[in-house]
Amino acid sequence: MAKYKEIADYLEREILDGKFDKTKKLPTEDELIKHFEVSRNTIRKAINQLVNRGYIYQVQGSGMFLRERSVTDYINLGSLRGLTKDLPSKIIETKILALHVLKADEVKAKQLRCEVGTDLYYIKRLRIVDKEPFSIEVSYFRKDIVPYLNEDIATSSIYTYIIEDLKLSIGFADKVINCDKIDEESAGVLHVNPLDPALIIENTVSLTNGTIFEVSKSIFHYQKAKILNRINFK
Protein backbone atom coordinates (compact mmCIF):
# COMPACT_ATOMS: atom_id res chain seq x y z
CA MET A 1 0.00 0.00 0.00
CA ALA A 2 1.11 3.55 -0.66
CA LYS A 3 2.79 5.43 2.17
CA TYR A 4 0.17 8.15 2.34
CA LYS A 5 -2.60 5.59 2.68
CA GLU A 6 -0.78 3.75 5.42
CA ILE A 7 -0.28 7.00 7.29
CA ALA A 8 -3.93 7.94 6.77
CA ASP A 9 -5.10 4.58 8.08
CA TYR A 10 -2.75 4.84 11.04
CA LEU A 11 -3.99 8.30 11.95
CA GLU A 12 -7.60 7.22 11.44
CA ARG A 13 -7.03 4.45 13.96
CA GLU A 14 -5.56 6.95 16.42
CA ILE A 15 -8.50 9.30 15.95
CA LEU A 16 -11.00 6.50 16.51
CA ASP A 17 -9.07 5.40 19.58
CA GLY A 18 -9.55 8.90 20.97
CA LYS A 19 -5.88 9.82 20.99
CA PHE A 20 -6.55 13.48 20.12
CA ASP A 21 -9.79 13.86 22.06
CA LYS A 22 -8.33 16.02 24.82
CA THR A 23 -6.97 18.74 22.59
CA LYS A 24 -9.24 18.08 19.59
CA LYS A 25 -6.15 19.01 17.60
CA LEU A 26 -3.78 16.95 15.51
CA PRO A 27 -0.01 17.37 15.45
CA THR A 28 1.26 19.98 12.98
CA GLU A 29 2.36 18.96 9.52
CA ASP A 30 6.00 19.45 10.53
CA GLU A 31 5.59 17.14 13.48
CA LEU A 32 3.98 14.48 11.30
CA ILE A 33 6.72 14.86 8.69
CA LYS A 34 9.35 14.23 11.35
CA HIS A 35 7.41 11.42 12.97
CA PHE A 36 6.74 9.47 9.78
CA GLU A 37 9.93 10.58 8.01
CA VAL A 38 8.29 11.41 4.72
CA SER A 39 8.02 14.50 2.57
CA ARG A 40 5.46 17.20 3.14
CA ASN A 41 3.43 16.21 0.08
CA THR A 42 3.02 12.71 1.37
CA ILE A 43 1.81 13.94 4.75
CA ARG A 44 -0.58 16.34 3.06
CA LYS A 45 -1.99 13.55 0.90
CA ALA A 46 -2.55 11.44 4.01
CA ILE A 47 -4.26 14.34 5.76
CA ASN A 48 -6.39 14.92 2.72
CA GLN A 49 -7.73 11.40 3.11
CA LEU A 50 -8.78 12.14 6.67
CA VAL A 51 -10.45 15.35 5.58
CA ASN A 52 -12.34 13.51 2.86
CA ARG A 53 -13.34 10.77 5.26
CA GLY A 54 -14.89 13.47 7.44
CA TYR A 55 -12.65 13.13 10.49
CA ILE A 56 -10.86 16.46 10.56
CA TYR A 57 -10.80 19.98 9.18
CA GLN A 58 -7.85 22.24 8.50
CA VAL A 59 -7.56 25.92 9.37
CA GLN A 60 -4.85 27.85 7.60
CA GLY A 61 -2.46 29.44 10.06
CA SER A 62 -3.91 27.52 12.96
CA GLY A 63 -3.89 23.77 12.69
CA MET A 64 -5.89 20.62 12.09
CA PHE A 65 -8.85 19.86 14.29
CA LEU A 66 -11.17 16.96 14.97
CA ARG A 67 -14.69 17.21 13.66
CA GLU A 68 -17.38 16.59 16.21
CA ARG A 69 -18.03 12.90 16.51
CA SER A 70 -21.55 11.83 15.66
CA VAL A 71 -22.87 10.00 18.67
CA THR A 72 -25.79 8.16 17.21
CA ASP A 73 -25.42 5.27 14.79
CA TYR A 74 -25.76 6.27 11.18
CA ILE A 75 -25.31 4.62 7.84
CA ASN A 76 -22.26 6.15 6.23
CA LEU A 77 -22.91 6.96 2.59
CA GLY A 78 -19.31 7.51 1.62
CA SER A 79 -17.77 4.25 2.73
CA LEU A 80 -17.64 0.67 1.63
CA ARG A 81 -17.42 -0.54 5.15
CA GLY A 82 -20.89 -1.94 5.49
CA LEU A 83 -23.35 -2.00 8.34
CA THR A 84 -21.10 -3.83 10.78
CA LYS A 85 -18.63 -0.95 10.86
CA ASP A 86 -21.26 1.77 10.50
CA LEU A 87 -23.20 0.54 13.51
CA PRO A 88 -20.43 -0.72 15.77
CA SER A 89 -22.54 -0.75 18.92
CA LYS A 90 -25.20 -2.99 17.36
CA ILE A 91 -25.55 -6.66 16.65
CA ILE A 92 -25.76 -7.15 12.91
CA GLU A 93 -27.16 -10.32 11.36
CA THR A 94 -27.89 -11.23 7.79
CA LYS A 95 -30.44 -13.64 6.42
CA ILE A 96 -30.24 -14.75 2.81
CA LEU A 97 -33.68 -14.65 1.22
CA ALA A 98 -32.48 -15.61 -2.25
CA LEU A 99 -29.24 -16.34 -4.07
CA HIS A 100 -29.05 -17.65 -7.59
CA VAL A 101 -27.82 -16.92 -11.09
CA LEU A 102 -30.13 -15.41 -13.69
CA LYS A 103 -29.85 -13.81 -17.11
CA ALA A 104 -29.89 -10.02 -17.46
CA ASP A 105 -33.17 -8.75 -18.90
CA GLU A 106 -33.27 -5.48 -20.80
CA VAL A 107 -33.66 -3.36 -17.70
CA LYS A 108 -30.73 -4.92 -15.85
CA ALA A 109 -28.60 -4.99 -18.99
CA LYS A 110 -29.08 -1.27 -19.36
CA GLN A 111 -28.36 -0.57 -15.72
CA LEU A 112 -25.23 -2.71 -15.79
CA ARG A 113 -24.13 -1.60 -19.26
CA CYS A 114 -23.93 -5.24 -20.34
CA GLU A 115 -25.52 -7.48 -22.93
CA VAL A 116 -29.01 -8.89 -22.45
CA GLY A 117 -28.57 -12.48 -21.30
CA THR A 118 -25.38 -11.90 -19.32
CA ASP A 119 -25.21 -14.10 -16.23
CA LEU A 120 -25.90 -12.23 -13.01
CA TYR A 121 -25.88 -13.23 -9.40
CA TYR A 122 -29.18 -12.26 -7.83
CA ILE A 123 -29.05 -11.86 -4.08
CA LYS A 124 -31.75 -10.79 -1.70
CA ARG A 125 -30.77 -10.28 1.91
CA LEU A 126 -32.48 -9.22 5.09
CA ARG A 127 -30.29 -7.22 7.43
CA ILE A 128 -31.17 -7.56 11.10
CA VAL A 129 -29.94 -5.03 13.66
CA ASP A 130 -30.26 -5.77 17.36
CA LYS A 131 -32.61 -8.65 16.54
CA GLU A 132 -35.02 -6.45 14.57
CA PRO A 133 -35.44 -6.25 10.80
CA PHE A 134 -33.57 -3.25 9.48
CA SER A 135 -33.33 -3.40 5.70
CA ILE A 136 -33.85 -5.48 2.60
CA GLU A 137 -31.05 -5.45 0.05
CA VAL A 138 -31.48 -6.74 -3.47
CA SER A 139 -28.25 -6.94 -5.48
CA TYR A 140 -27.23 -7.98 -8.96
CA PHE A 141 -23.57 -8.79 -9.63
CA ARG A 142 -22.07 -9.47 -13.02
CA LYS A 143 -20.95 -13.07 -12.91
CA ASP A 144 -18.16 -12.51 -15.42
CA ILE A 145 -16.60 -10.15 -12.87
CA VAL A 146 -17.65 -11.87 -9.66
CA PRO A 147 -17.50 -15.48 -10.86
CA TYR A 148 -18.48 -17.14 -7.61
CA LEU A 149 -20.67 -16.31 -4.64
CA ASN A 150 -22.27 -18.47 -1.98
CA GLU A 151 -24.38 -18.09 1.15
CA ASP A 152 -21.36 -17.89 3.42
CA ILE A 153 -19.88 -14.99 1.51
CA ALA A 154 -23.23 -13.24 1.20
CA THR A 155 -23.82 -13.66 4.92
CA SER A 156 -20.53 -12.14 6.00
CA SER A 157 -19.33 -9.46 3.62
CA ILE A 158 -19.49 -9.57 -0.14
CA TYR A 159 -17.28 -6.51 -0.41
CA THR A 160 -14.54 -7.91 1.78
CA TYR A 161 -14.57 -10.97 -0.48
CA ILE A 162 -14.49 -8.90 -3.65
CA ILE A 163 -11.64 -6.69 -2.49
CA GLU A 164 -9.48 -9.10 -0.53
CA ASP A 165 -10.06 -12.41 -2.25
CA LEU A 166 -10.92 -11.48 -5.81
CA LYS A 167 -8.45 -8.55 -5.66
CA LEU A 168 -10.84 -6.31 -7.52
CA SER A 169 -10.49 -2.60 -6.92
CA ILE A 170 -13.64 -0.59 -6.62
CA GLY A 171 -13.58 2.84 -8.16
CA PHE A 172 -16.75 4.79 -7.67
CA ALA A 173 -20.48 4.59 -7.09
CA ASP A 174 -23.66 6.49 -7.81
CA LYS A 175 -26.21 6.46 -5.03
CA VAL A 176 -29.76 7.66 -5.52
CA ILE A 177 -31.75 8.20 -2.36
CA ASN A 178 -35.45 8.70 -2.16
CA CYS A 179 -38.45 7.65 -0.14
CA ASP A 180 -41.77 6.13 -0.98
CA LYS A 181 -44.64 4.11 0.40
CA ILE A 182 -43.39 0.63 1.11
CA ASP A 183 -44.62 -2.30 -0.95
CA GLU A 184 -46.69 -4.94 0.78
CA GLU A 185 -44.15 -7.74 0.71
CA SER A 186 -41.35 -5.60 2.13
CA ALA A 187 -43.68 -4.25 4.79
CA GLY A 188 -44.23 -7.76 6.02
CA VAL A 189 -40.52 -8.55 6.10
CA LEU A 190 -39.58 -5.31 7.86
CA HIS A 191 -42.51 -5.47 10.31
CA VAL A 192 -44.03 -2.16 9.33
CA ASN A 193 -47.52 -1.40 8.11
CA PRO A 194 -48.32 -1.39 4.40
CA LEU A 195 -48.09 2.18 3.02
CA ASP A 196 -45.72 3.23 5.78
CA PRO A 197 -42.70 5.17 4.49
CA ALA A 198 -39.57 3.42 3.24
CA LEU A 199 -36.12 4.91 2.79
CA ILE A 200 -34.61 3.65 -0.45
CA ILE A 201 -31.04 3.71 -1.77
CA GLU A 202 -30.27 2.61 -5.31
CA ASN A 203 -26.62 1.97 -5.85
CA THR A 204 -24.53 1.55 -9.01
CA VAL A 205 -20.95 0.49 -8.35
CA SER A 206 -18.01 0.50 -10.77
CA LEU A 207 -14.50 -0.86 -10.73
CA THR A 208 -11.59 1.55 -11.08
CA ASN A 209 -11.55 0.91 -14.81
CA GLY A 210 -15.13 2.16 -15.07
CA THR A 211 -16.91 -1.19 -15.49
CA ILE A 212 -20.18 -1.41 -13.61
CA PHE A 213 -20.22 -4.69 -11.73
CA GLU A 214 -23.13 -4.27 -9.30
CA VAL A 215 -26.46 -2.57 -9.02
CA SER A 216 -28.48 -2.82 -5.86
CA LYS A 217 -31.53 -1.48 -4.14
CA SER A 218 -31.87 -1.24 -0.38
CA ILE A 219 -35.12 -0.62 1.43
CA PHE A 220 -34.68 0.61 4.99
CA HIS A 221 -36.98 0.59 7.98
CA TYR A 222 -38.03 4.21 8.12
CA GLN A 223 -37.78 4.55 11.88
CA LYS A 224 -34.49 2.76 12.27
CA ALA A 225 -32.26 3.99 9.46
CA LYS A 226 -30.53 7.35 9.31
CA ILE A 227 -27.93 8.21 6.75
CA LEU A 228 -25.03 10.50 7.55
CA ASN A 229 -23.05 12.31 4.90
CA ARG A 230 -20.09 14.51 5.78
CA ILE A 231 -19.13 16.98 3.12
CA ASN A 232 -16.15 19.22 2.56
CA PHE A 233 -16.08 22.31 0.43
CA LYS A 234 -12.77 23.29 -1.08
Add this chain to the structure above:
Amino acid sequence: MAKYKEIADYLEREILDGKFDKTKKLPTEDELIKHFEVSRNTIRKAINQLVNRGYIYQVQGSGMFLRERSVTDYINLGSLRGLTKDLPSKIIETKILALHVLKADEVKAKQLRCEVGTDLYYIKRLRIVDKEPFSIEVSYFRKDIVPYLNEDIATSSIYTYIIEDLKLSIGFADKVINCDKIDEESAGVLHVNPLDPALIIENTVSLTNGTIFEVSKSIFHYQKAKILNRINFK
Protein backbone atom coordinates in the same frame (compact mmCIF):
# COMPACT_ATOMS: atom_id res chain seq x y z
CA MET B 1 -8.27 32.11 -6.94
CA ALA B 2 -5.70 29.35 -6.96
CA LYS B 3 -4.51 28.12 -10.34
CA TYR B 4 -5.69 24.58 -9.80
CA LYS B 5 -9.19 25.76 -8.94
CA GLU B 6 -9.33 27.96 -12.01
CA ILE B 7 -8.26 25.06 -14.18
CA ALA B 8 -10.79 22.78 -12.49
CA ASP B 9 -13.60 25.29 -13.05
CA TYR B 10 -12.53 25.76 -16.64
CA LEU B 11 -12.51 22.02 -17.33
CA GLU B 12 -15.82 21.60 -15.50
CA ARG B 13 -17.33 24.17 -17.84
CA GLU B 14 -15.94 22.28 -20.85
CA ILE B 15 -17.31 19.00 -19.54
CA LEU B 16 -20.76 20.49 -19.00
CA ASP B 17 -20.63 22.03 -22.45
CA GLY B 18 -20.12 18.53 -23.84
CA LYS B 19 -16.64 19.19 -25.21
CA PHE B 20 -15.45 15.64 -24.45
CA ASP B 21 -18.71 13.82 -25.14
CA LYS B 22 -17.56 12.24 -28.39
CA THR B 23 -14.53 10.47 -27.01
CA LYS B 24 -15.68 10.42 -23.36
CA LYS B 25 -12.00 10.96 -22.66
CA LEU B 26 -10.08 13.96 -21.37
CA PRO B 27 -6.70 15.08 -22.67
CA THR B 28 -3.73 13.39 -21.02
CA GLU B 29 -1.98 15.04 -18.09
CA ASP B 30 0.93 15.98 -20.33
CA GLU B 31 -1.36 17.71 -22.77
CA LEU B 32 -3.04 19.64 -19.99
CA ILE B 33 0.34 20.59 -18.53
CA LYS B 34 1.39 22.03 -21.87
CA HIS B 35 -1.94 23.71 -22.50
CA PHE B 36 -2.20 25.44 -19.13
CA GLU B 37 1.57 25.84 -18.68
CA VAL B 38 1.67 24.67 -15.09
CA SER B 39 3.43 21.90 -13.23
CA ARG B 40 2.15 18.38 -13.10
CA ASN B 41 1.11 18.67 -9.45
CA THR B 42 -1.10 21.62 -10.25
CA ILE B 43 -2.81 19.75 -13.05
CA ARG B 44 -3.27 16.74 -10.83
CA LYS B 45 -4.85 18.88 -8.11
CA ALA B 46 -7.24 20.35 -10.66
CA ILE B 47 -8.15 16.90 -11.90
CA ASN B 48 -8.65 15.73 -8.37
CA GLN B 49 -11.34 18.37 -7.98
CA LEU B 50 -13.16 17.01 -11.01
CA VAL B 51 -12.90 13.48 -9.64
CA ASN B 52 -14.30 14.61 -6.30
CA ARG B 53 -17.09 16.52 -7.98
CA GLY B 54 -18.08 13.27 -9.68
CA TYR B 55 -17.36 14.25 -13.29
CA ILE B 56 -14.54 11.93 -14.23
CA TYR B 57 -12.59 8.85 -13.23
CA GLN B 58 -8.95 8.04 -13.80
CA VAL B 59 -7.53 4.74 -14.98
CA GLN B 60 -3.84 4.19 -14.43
CA GLY B 61 -2.04 3.49 -17.68
CA SER B 62 -5.04 4.43 -19.74
CA GLY B 63 -6.44 7.91 -19.21
CA MET B 64 -9.20 10.02 -17.73
CA PHE B 65 -12.78 9.36 -18.67
CA LEU B 66 -16.14 11.01 -18.27
CA ARG B 67 -18.57 9.46 -15.84
CA GLU B 68 -21.98 8.76 -17.23
CA ARG B 69 -24.10 11.83 -16.99
CA SER B 70 -27.23 11.46 -14.87
CA VAL B 71 -30.14 12.34 -17.07
CA THR B 72 -32.83 12.92 -14.54
CA ASP B 73 -32.88 15.87 -12.18
CA TYR B 74 -31.50 15.09 -8.77
CA ILE B 75 -30.63 17.04 -5.69
CA ASN B 76 -26.87 17.00 -5.38
CA LEU B 77 -25.81 16.26 -1.82
CA GLY B 78 -22.22 17.33 -2.21
CA SER B 79 -22.63 20.84 -3.51
CA LEU B 80 -23.62 24.23 -2.24
CA ARG B 81 -25.15 25.15 -5.52
CA GLY B 82 -28.78 25.01 -4.52
CA LEU B 83 -31.85 23.82 -6.32
CA THR B 84 -31.56 26.22 -9.24
CA LYS B 85 -28.33 24.61 -10.40
CA ASP B 86 -29.31 21.09 -9.35
CA LEU B 87 -32.50 21.17 -11.41
CA PRO B 88 -31.47 23.28 -14.39
CA SER B 89 -34.36 22.21 -16.58
CA LYS B 90 -36.97 23.27 -14.01
CA ILE B 91 -38.53 26.53 -12.94
CA ILE B 92 -37.60 27.17 -9.33
CA GLU B 93 -39.52 29.60 -7.15
CA THR B 94 -39.26 30.40 -3.48
CA LYS B 95 -41.91 31.66 -1.13
CA ILE B 96 -40.95 33.04 2.27
CA LEU B 97 -43.25 31.66 4.93
CA ALA B 98 -41.43 33.29 7.86
CA LEU B 99 -38.34 35.41 8.46
CA HIS B 100 -37.49 36.96 11.80
CA VAL B 101 -34.93 37.08 14.57
CA LEU B 102 -35.36 34.96 17.68
CA LYS B 103 -33.26 33.87 20.65
CA ALA B 104 -31.64 30.43 20.70
CA ASP B 105 -33.35 28.04 23.09
CA GLU B 106 -31.46 25.17 24.64
CA VAL B 107 -32.00 22.85 21.71
CA LYS B 108 -30.81 25.32 19.07
CA ALA B 109 -27.94 26.50 21.27
CA LYS B 110 -26.70 22.95 21.50
CA GLN B 111 -27.11 22.33 17.79
CA LEU B 112 -25.29 25.55 16.91
CA ARG B 113 -22.70 25.24 19.71
CA CYS B 114 -23.64 28.74 20.92
CA GLU B 115 -25.01 30.33 24.07
CA VAL B 116 -28.67 30.15 24.96
CA GLY B 117 -30.18 33.49 24.02
CA THR B 118 -27.94 34.13 21.00
CA ASP B 119 -29.78 35.98 18.24
CA LEU B 120 -30.72 33.73 15.32
CA TYR B 121 -32.38 34.37 12.02
CA TYR B 122 -35.33 32.02 11.63
CA ILE B 123 -36.34 31.41 8.04
CA LYS B 124 -39.02 29.16 6.69
CA ARG B 125 -39.26 28.82 2.94
CA LEU B 126 -41.38 26.91 0.49
CA ARG B 127 -39.52 25.81 -2.62
CA ILE B 128 -41.68 25.46 -5.71
CA VAL B 129 -40.51 23.48 -8.72
CA ASP B 130 -42.37 23.74 -12.01
CA LYS B 131 -45.23 25.46 -10.19
CA GLU B 132 -45.70 22.64 -7.70
CA PRO B 133 -44.65 22.58 -4.04
CA PHE B 134 -41.38 20.70 -3.70
CA SER B 135 -39.92 21.23 -0.24
CA ILE B 136 -40.13 23.15 2.99
CA GLU B 137 -36.87 24.46 4.39
CA VAL B 138 -36.54 25.74 7.93
CA SER B 139 -33.18 27.39 8.69
CA TYR B 140 -31.52 29.02 11.66
CA PHE B 141 -28.53 31.30 11.07
CA ARG B 142 -26.34 32.79 13.77
CA LYS B 143 -26.93 36.53 13.55
CA ASP B 144 -23.45 37.34 14.89
CA ILE B 145 -22.07 35.62 11.78
CA VAL B 146 -24.79 36.51 9.27
CA PRO B 147 -25.73 39.95 10.63
CA TYR B 148 -28.36 40.81 8.07
CA LEU B 149 -30.91 38.94 5.99
CA ASN B 150 -34.07 40.05 4.24
CA GLU B 151 -36.79 38.61 2.03
CA ASP B 152 -34.95 39.48 -1.16
CA ILE B 153 -31.86 37.59 -0.12
CA ALA B 154 -33.86 34.65 1.21
CA THR B 155 -35.83 34.51 -2.03
CA SER B 156 -32.83 34.41 -4.33
CA SER B 157 -29.87 32.62 -2.72
CA ILE B 158 -28.74 32.96 0.86
CA TYR B 159 -25.53 31.09 0.08
CA THR B 160 -24.55 33.32 -2.80
CA TYR B 161 -25.02 36.27 -0.45
CA ILE B 162 -23.01 34.65 2.34
CA ILE B 163 -20.12 33.72 0.08
CA GLU B 164 -19.95 36.63 -2.33
CA ASP B 165 -21.19 39.55 -0.26
CA LEU B 166 -20.29 38.62 3.29
CA LYS B 167 -17.08 36.94 2.07
CA LEU B 168 -17.51 34.07 4.46
CA SER B 169 -15.93 30.80 3.49
CA ILE B 170 -17.86 27.66 4.15
CA GLY B 171 -15.85 24.68 5.29
CA PHE B 172 -17.92 21.59 5.79
CA ALA B 173 -21.36 20.20 6.56
CA ASP B 174 -23.00 17.23 8.20
CA LYS B 175 -26.13 15.99 6.49
CA VAL B 176 -28.47 13.49 8.10
CA ILE B 177 -31.02 11.94 5.81
CA ASN B 178 -34.03 9.96 6.89
CA CYS B 179 -37.67 9.55 6.12
CA ASP B 180 -40.80 9.62 8.19
CA LYS B 181 -44.54 10.17 8.06
CA ILE B 182 -45.15 13.80 7.25
CA ASP B 183 -46.66 16.13 9.83
CA GLU B 184 -50.08 17.54 9.14
CA GLU B 185 -49.07 21.13 8.54
CA SER B 186 -46.33 20.21 6.06
CA ALA B 187 -48.68 17.83 4.29
CA GLY B 188 -51.02 20.73 3.61
CA VAL B 189 -48.23 22.94 2.30
CA LEU B 190 -46.72 20.24 0.07
CA HIS B 191 -50.11 19.00 -1.17
CA VAL B 192 -49.70 15.44 0.01
CA ASN B 193 -51.89 13.41 2.31
CA PRO B 194 -51.27 13.35 6.04
CA LEU B 195 -49.16 10.31 6.98
CA ASP B 196 -47.68 10.13 3.50
CA PRO B 197 -43.89 9.70 3.50
CA ALA B 198 -41.53 12.66 3.69
CA LEU B 199 -37.85 12.77 2.80
CA ILE B 200 -35.97 14.77 5.39
CA ILE B 201 -32.48 16.27 5.36
CA GLU B 202 -31.04 17.85 8.47
CA ASN B 203 -28.03 19.98 7.77
CA THR B 204 -25.35 21.46 10.02
CA VAL B 205 -22.98 23.83 8.25
CA SER B 206 -19.65 25.20 9.47
CA LEU B 207 -17.24 27.88 8.31
CA THR B 208 -13.69 26.90 7.41
CA ASN B 209 -12.61 27.78 10.94
CA GLY B 210 -15.05 25.21 12.33
CA THR B 211 -17.75 27.55 13.61
CA ILE B 212 -21.26 26.27 13.03
CA PHE B 213 -23.29 29.09 11.54
CA GLU B 214 -26.42 27.34 10.25
CA VAL B 215 -28.64 24.42 11.03
CA SER B 216 -31.55 23.58 8.80
CA LYS B 217 -34.18 20.97 8.17
CA SER B 218 -35.68 20.34 4.76
CA ILE B 219 -38.80 18.29 4.15
CA PHE B 220 -39.18 17.09 0.58
CA HIS B 221 -42.16 15.93 -1.41
CA TYR B 222 -41.62 12.19 -1.44
CA GLN B 223 -42.60 11.70 -5.07
CA LYS B 224 -40.66 14.64 -6.46
CA ALA B 225 -37.32 14.64 -4.71
CA LYS B 226 -34.43 12.31 -5.44
CA ILE B 227 -30.99 12.78 -4.03
CA LEU B 228 -27.88 11.83 -5.96
CA ASN B 229 -24.54 11.19 -4.33
CA ARG B 230 -21.46 10.34 -6.36
CA ILE B 231 -18.73 8.69 -4.41
CA ASN B 232 -15.09 7.91 -5.10
CA PHE B 233 -13.05 5.29 -3.37
CA LYS B 234 -9.31 5.89 -3.17
Add this chain to the structure above:
DNA sequence: AAGTGGTCTAGACCACCGT
Protein backbone atom coordinates in the same frame (compact mmCIF):
# COMPACT_ATOMS: atom_id res chain seq x y z
C1' DA C 1 8.04 -0.82 -25.83
C1' DA C 2 5.49 3.40 -25.53
C1' DG C 3 1.97 5.89 -23.30
C1' DT C 4 -0.37 7.32 -19.21
C1' DG C 5 -1.55 7.77 -14.49
C1' DG C 6 0.30 6.96 -9.31
C1' DT C 7 3.68 7.92 -5.73
C1' DC C 8 7.35 10.40 -3.64
C1' DT C 9 10.96 13.83 -2.77
C1' DA C 10 13.01 18.59 -1.91
C1' DG C 11 12.53 23.15 -1.82
C1' DA C 12 10.37 27.85 -2.34
C1' DC C 13 7.17 31.29 -1.34
C1' DC C 14 2.49 32.88 0.10
C1' DA C 15 -1.61 33.61 3.34
C1' DC C 16 -3.60 33.47 7.54
C1' DC C 17 -3.82 33.01 12.81
C1' DG C 18 -2.51 34.11 17.25
C1' DT C 19 0.63 36.38 20.53
Add this chain to the structure above:
DNA sequence: CGGTGGTCTAGACCACTTC
Protein backbone atom coordinates in the same frame (compact mmCIF):
# COMPACT_ATOMS: atom_id res chain seq x y z
C1' DC D 1 6.49 38.19 14.39
C1' DG D 2 6.63 33.08 14.63
C1' DG D 3 3.85 29.18 13.66
C1' DT D 4 0.99 26.75 10.57
C1' DG D 5 -1.46 25.51 6.52
C1' DG D 6 -2.01 26.57 1.13
C1' DT D 7 0.00 26.76 -3.47
C1' DC D 8 3.39 25.80 -6.88
C1' DT D 9 7.52 24.01 -9.20
C1' DA D 10 10.89 20.43 -11.09
C1' DG D 11 12.29 16.08 -11.37
C1' DA D 12 12.53 10.97 -10.49
C1' DC D 13 10.83 6.48 -10.54
C1' DC D 14 6.97 3.06 -10.40
C1' DA D 15 2.63 0.48 -12.07
C1' DC D 16 -0.62 -0.42 -15.25
C1' DT D 17 -2.70 -0.48 -20.05
C1' DT D 18 -2.34 -0.87 -24.79
C1' DC D 19 -0.39 -2.27 -28.88
